[in-house]
Amino acid sequence: MPIGKFVEYGEASDEVRAVYDDIMETRKLRWIADFWKVLAQDPATLKRTWESMKQTMGPGAIDPVAKELIFVAVSVANGCEYCINSHMAGARAKGMTDEMLAELIAVVGMANETNALVTAWQVEVDERLRRAAQGGK
Amino acid sequence: MPIGKFVEYGEASDEVRAVYDDIMETRKLRWIADFWKVLAQDPATLKRTWESMKQTMGPGAIDPVAKELIFVAVSVANGCEYCINSHMAGARAKGMTDEMLAELIAVVGMANETNALVTAWQVEVDERLRRAAQGGK
Amino acid sequence: MPIGKFVEYGEASDEVRAVYDDIMETRKLRWIADFWKVLAQDPATLKRTWESMKQTMGPGAIDPVAKELIFVAVSVANGCEYCINSHMAGARAKGMTDEMLAELIAVVGMANETNALVTAWQVEVDERLRRAAQGGK
Amino acid sequence: MPIGKFVEYGEASDEVRAVYDDIMETRKLRWIADFWKVLAQDPATLKRTWESMKQTMGPGAIDPVAKELIFVAVSVANGCEYCINSHMAGARAKGMTDEMLAELIAVVGMANETNALVTAWQVEVDERLRRAAQGGK
Amino acid sequence: MPIGKFVEYGEASDEVRAVYDDIMETRKLRWIADFWKVLAQDPATLKRTWESMKQTMGPGAIDPVAKELIFVAVSVANGCEYCINSHMAGARAKGMTDEMLAELIAVVGMANETNALVTAWQVEVDERLRRAAQGGK
Amino acid sequence: MPIGKFVEYGEASDEVRAVYDDIMETRKLRWIADFWKVLAQDPATLKRTWESMKQTMGPGAIDPVAKELIFVAVSVANGCEYCINSHMAGARAKGMTDEMLAELIAVVGMANETNALVTAWQVEVDERLRRAAQGGK
Numbered sequence: 006m007p008i009g010k011f012v013e014y015g016e017a018s019d020e021v022r023a024v025y026d027d028i029m030e031t032r033k034l035r036w037i038a039d040f041w042k043v044l045a046q047d048p049a050t051l052k053r054t055w056e057s058m059k060q061t062m063g064p065g066a067i068d069p070v071a072k073e074l075i076f077v078a079v080s081v082a083n084g085c086e087y088c089i090n091s092h093m094a095g096a097r098a099k100g101m102t103d104e105m106l107a108e109l110i111a112v113v114g115m116a117n118e119t120n121a122l123v124t125a126w127q128v129e130v131d132e133r134l135r136r137a138a139q140g141g142k
Numbered sequence: 143m144p145i146g147k148f149v150e151y152g153e154a155s156d157e158v159r160a161v162y163d164d165i166m167e168t169r170k171l172r173w174i175a176d177f178w179k180v181l182a183q184d185p186a187t188l189k190r191t192w193e194s195m196k197q198t199m200g201p202g203a204i205d206p207v208a209k210e211l212i213f214v215a216v217s218v219a220n221g222c223e224y225c226i227n228s229h230m231a232g233a234r235a236k237g238m239t240d241e242m243l244a245e246l247i248a249v250v251g252m253a254n255e256t257n258a259l260v261t262a263w264q265v266e267v268d269e270r271l272r273r274a275a276q277g278g279k
Numbered sequence: 280m281p282i283g284k285f286v287e288y289g290e291a292s293d294e295v296r297a298v299y300d301d302i303m304e305t306r307k308l309r310w311i312a313d314f315w316k317v318l319a320q321d322p323a324t325l326k327r328t329w330e331s332m333k334q335t336m337g338p339g340a341i342d343p344v345a346k347e348l349i350f351v352a353v354s355v356a357n358g359c360e361y362c363i364n365s366h367m368a369g370a371r372a373k374g375m376t377d378e379m380l381a382e383l384i385a386v387v388g389m390a391n392e393t394n395a396l397v398t399a400w401q402v403e404v405d406e407r408l409r410r411a412a413q414g415g416k
Numbered sequence: 417m418p419i420g421k422f423v424e425y426g427e428a429s430d431e432v433r434a435v436y437d438d439i440m441e442t443r444k445l446r447w448i449a450d451f452w453k454v455l456a457q458d459p460a461t462l463k464r465t466w467e468s469m470k471q472t473m474g475p476g477a478i479d480p481v482a483k484e485l486i487f488v489a490v491s492v493a494n495g496c497e498y499c500i501n502s503h504m505a506g507a508r509a510k511g512m513t514d515e516m517l518a519e520l521i522a523v524v525g526m527a528n529e530t531n532a533l534v535t536a537w538q539v540e541v542d543e544r545l546r547r548a549a550q551g552g553k
Numbered sequence: 554m555p556i557g558k559f560v561e562y563g564e565a566s567d568e569v570r571a572v573y574d575d576i577m578e579t580r581k582l583r584w585i586a587d588f589w590k591v592l593a594q595d596p597a598t599l600k601r602t603w604e605s606m607k608q609t610m611g612p613g614a615i616d617p618v619a620k621e622l623i624f625v626a627v628s629v630a631n632g633c634e635y636c637i638n639s640h641m642a643g644a645r646a647k648g649m650t651d652e653m654l655a656e657l658i659a660v661v662g663m664a665n666e667t668n669a670l671v672t673a674w675q676v677e678v679d680e681r682l683r684r685a686a687q688g689g690k
Numbered sequence: 691m692p693i694g695k696f697v698e699y700g701e702a703s704d705e706v707r708a709v710y711d712d713i714m715e716t717r718k719l720r721w722i723a724d725f726w727k728v729l730a731q732d733p734a735t736l737k738r739t740w741e742s743m744k745q746t747m748g749p750g751a752i753d754p755v756a757k758e759l760i761f762v763a764v765s766v767a768n769g770c771e772y773c774i775n776s777h778m779a780g781a782r783a784k785g786m787t788d789e790m791l792a793e794l795i796a797v798v799g800m801a802n803e804t805n806a807l808v809t810a811w812q813v814e815v816d817e818r819l820r821r822a823a824q825g826g827k
Contacts, residue, residue: 006266006546006550006552007262007263007264007265008262008263008264008380009263009327009547010181011376016617023395025150026589030199030236036270038183039258039265039271039490040259040263040265041265043263043766044259044263046258046377046381047384047385049385049471050259050384050385050388050472051228052383053468053471054255054388055250055256056464057464057468058252058256059215060247060460061248061249061251061252062242062249062252062463064207065241066239066241066242066313067208067211067242067245067246067249068205068208071204071205071208071211071212072245072249074204074208074212075190075208075211075212075246075250076252076253077212077213077810078164078212078215078219079214079216079218079219079253079257079395080221080253080257081188081806081809081810082215082216082219082806083219083253083254083257083571084358084631084632084633085257085260085261085358086267086794086809086812087260087265087267087271088253088256088257088259088260088808089273089275089810089812090267090271090275091265091267091271091272091275091813093173093254093274093275093556094271094274096163097274097275097277098274098276099174100202102266103277103557103594104202104203105203105204106556107594107595107598108187108195108198108202108203108204108206108209109204109212109597109810110245110806110807110810111197111198111206111597111810112199112209112212112213112596113195113212113216113601113806113807113810114198114598114803114804114806114807114810115195115198115199115213115803116212116213116216116217116225116254116806117216117220117222117230117802117803117805117806118191118194118799118800118802118803118806119177119191119195119219119225119799120212120217120222120225120793120802121767121795121798121801121802121803122177122181122187122770122798122799123177123222123224123225124213124222124764124766124771124774125145125176125762125766125794125795125799126144126145126146126173126180126181126213126795126797126814127143127145127174127771127774127775128144128180128224129224130153130223130224130227130228131145131176132176132464133163133522134151134176134224134227134228134231135227135417137231137235138226138227138230138231138234138419139235139419139420140234140240141234142203143683145294145686145687145791147776159640159776180324182797183788183792184792184795185798186608186797187609187792187796187799190604190605190608193601194605197597197601198598199428214399216806218395218398218399220769221398221494221495221496222359222769222771223398223401226398226399227400227414230419238353238439240420244457244458244461245417246399247395247396247399247400247458247461247462248458248460249394250396250399251395251396251397251399251461251465252392253390253392253395254392254395255388255391255392255395256388258355258356258384258387258388258390258391258392259387259388261355261358261360261363261385262351262355262363262383262384262387262388264360264363264364265807267337272554272677275556276556276557280538280540280820281454281537281538281539281540282424282536282537282824283537283651283824284539292464297472298550306431308553310543310544313539313542313545314530314537314539314542315464315532318533318537320461320651320655321655321658321659322427323552323659323745324655324658324746327741327742327745328530328533328662330531330738330740331526331529331742332520334734334738335519335523335525335526335735336523336538337521337527339519340513340515340516340519341482341485341516341519341520341523342479342482343622344544345478345482345485345815346523347484348478349482349485349488349489349520349523349524349527350526350527351534352479352486352490352493352540353489353490353492353493353524353526353527353528353531353657353669354490355457355490356490357493357527357528357531357532357535357632358495358632359531359534359535359632360440360532361539361540361541361545361550362527362530362534362550363417364541364545364546364549365545365549366527367548368453368545368547368548368549369552371548371549371552371637372548373487373524376477377536377551378477379418379474379478382472382476382477382478383478384462385471385472386472386473386478386483386486386487387486387490388472389469389472389473389487389492389504390487390490390494390499391466391490391494392465392468392488393465393469393499394467394490394491394494394496394499396451396455396461397448398417398494398496399419399498399500400418400451400455400495401417401418401419402450402451402452402454403417403418403420403450404497404501407447408449408450408498408501408502408505409501409691410490411501411504411505411509412500412501412504412505412693413501413507413691413693413694414508414514414642415483415500439679442649447613477666478681482815488673492672492673493667493669495672495676495768495769495770497563497672498677500673501675505694507709514694514731516620518731518732518735520673521669521670521673521674521732522732522734522735524669524670525667525670525673525675525735525739527669528664528665528666528669529662529663529665529666529669530662531665532629532658532661532662532664532665532666534630534658534660535632535637535659536625536629536633536658536661537637537658538634538637544682549691554792554811554812555768555811555813555814555815556810556811559797563802565726571827573695574792574807579814582812583761584818586819587813587814587816587819588807588808588811590796591811592807592811598807599726601727602803602807603718605800605801605803606804608796609746609793609796609797609799609800610797612798613789613793613795614787614789614790614793615756615759615790615793615797616753616756616765619753619756619760620797621758622752622760623719623756623760623763623794623797623798623801624800624813625758626760626764626767627763627764627767627798627801627802627805628801628805629764630763630764630767630768631767631801631802631809633805633808633809634717634812634815635808635813635819636801636804636805636821637711637823638696638807638815638823639819639823640739640801641822641823642819642822642823643824645720645822645825646822648723650719651731651825652751653751653752654751656746656750656751656752656757657752657760657825658745659745660746660747660752660757660760660761661760661764662746663742663743663746663747663759663761664760664765664768664773664777665745665764665768665772666739666742667725667739667743668764668765668768670729670735670739670788671725671772672768672770672782673693674693674725674728674729675691676692676724676725676728677691677724677772678771678772678773678775681721682723682724682772682775682776682779683775685775685778685779685782686774686775686776686778686779686782687784688782688788690815
């Protein structure tokens, strides 16, 4: 049960309603996810979060499906079930197949395993690796 | 400083050397990263980890660059500096640009912020979202 | 469903009952939260945990409401739903308003986002910052 | 070593410089922390992050020092050393004493311990607690 | 609700069935846990994960019960409820008593507390400690 | 660099010195680890933490080496380098071999991987598993 209450469209202030309208138009949806309805109890955070989300998840150098996969990966690492489902749904809407989902989860699993191995063995970043991460610059 | 010692190619057992050879051939590299050299103190884990890595990060339904971006995202969430650099280097080698890196980091940041917002407000997965995450099935 | 069973007041040992009495007296409550009842299966940990909690959350240099907010913030970062609710309740009892709660969550969200940005960009602590963190000493 | 390079004031674009000016004016500082200089490689994220930070950390219902303490608490839970130091410095600037710092750390330690106890014993949120967290509404 | 569907024994491919048979034979069980049934949607990950699990959790230098306790400890730190229960069950099957469980949870609690204290106070690994961790080598 | 300063034995208050003496006697050591010296800036937390540590890590139903391994496992999951080294040293002192260390790390790696797989696939605890975790009670 979320803290507080859902701010439904019909009872929303103009400020909140403008955000809701932009969400539905941008995402080609006719409904507002519960996340936004709960967040709308704090209109400044609603507006700021939506604008940041629109900017970061919108068109750019990374493929939109890949952005959703990255979002799911972080949500798994953080154990946020709502976020996992929300962005799996986003990824599906943008073209993620079952095969891609299975691969995504396998990569996330491996990343968590090798992160732990590196941390436990205390492997340090060496110069060669750091230069490569910098793009050879 | 890592725990134990690096197992260098010249002193490696046949079992370890076979893994090293496969790593270099698969990745078109002439050197072995410290992670593998440290892991080689435990040859069973070296072999198993490399084979899993090769399988999960290899060709499939998800674009290879996207897989590296996902790996970096998880490594950031886990705070594993070596892993971040190692897979940023992997992503660069497969074509990641500076623009893609900046977008990746922005998405990871947003994911961590909204994960926290969801957890704090205790938003629950509703049926509509769950069905969408299942692919409408 | 918790592991094991609840140790109810009526069936508790004298050692456990003494802790329960102290909890109710300190917190001006007439009931014992489930956390303590489950922990009471391990009386040494119950006693130690309660005494530590009483000491750290009691009067001091930091305002009691702020201590509860800090506790909620950590519980969000760790994804512990019971702990979030338990200390939101504590914060409410000590005067937290809805406005404060919304601000708390916004700050926690921002902290998680910028933590990820710092980790991904690998920003290092510089001397000026470290001296400031040390209080200029 | 951070990824990429620091964008110094003298070489910054007008957009970045406007953010830098606002940071220095808002915080009454004559220098820009490395976090912002690194972030400035991605001007959209710099601007968005600063505006969000200004909004969430600015005047409101929660005391400004308490906001910094909350920020430190989350940064400890996430293991972000730069962030810990950065917001300890912020807390010092706003009046945090050594006694407050020691109490903060003690509370964060207790929160992490009891979060783990709750998770391991699998204590569930009961109705009484949930109503109290909702403010009795 | 898990993503996708359970792959039941009767409908499994030969490859999946071979893994199921090996799990039941190795663990002396007549049923397959849901984890494996869900994972079986991705047969390569099922096979790889089971083989890794069998190798790491099998006989070796560390007592099998202790390995399960370690697994539970990590699962608590990661907040994975299924994993906590799954490996508590494994530990019970191998001889874990209620006293051991209570001690395990107490140790995990302390570890999380002192981890946070170390991170917040920013205590660094000194040479004496590092040598001792290396086994005096 | 730790926050604040080390409280050396020679300058410690009687309260702090009593804790230091107990640490050295209990652990059969002639020196005090930096963790305790830094913590001693906050004598109440020093005393409380040491007494909790002595109680939880002391003789009991779980083998002392296994307790140290559990402590290392949690520290890896939390990415606390000092804690990893400190308790690896403790484990060595109590008899951990290189083989045990390698197995520990392999188990911790697997636990992190399967935790992520479970979280991503959203596998739920079923009744059979829950009863087994409860000890069949």
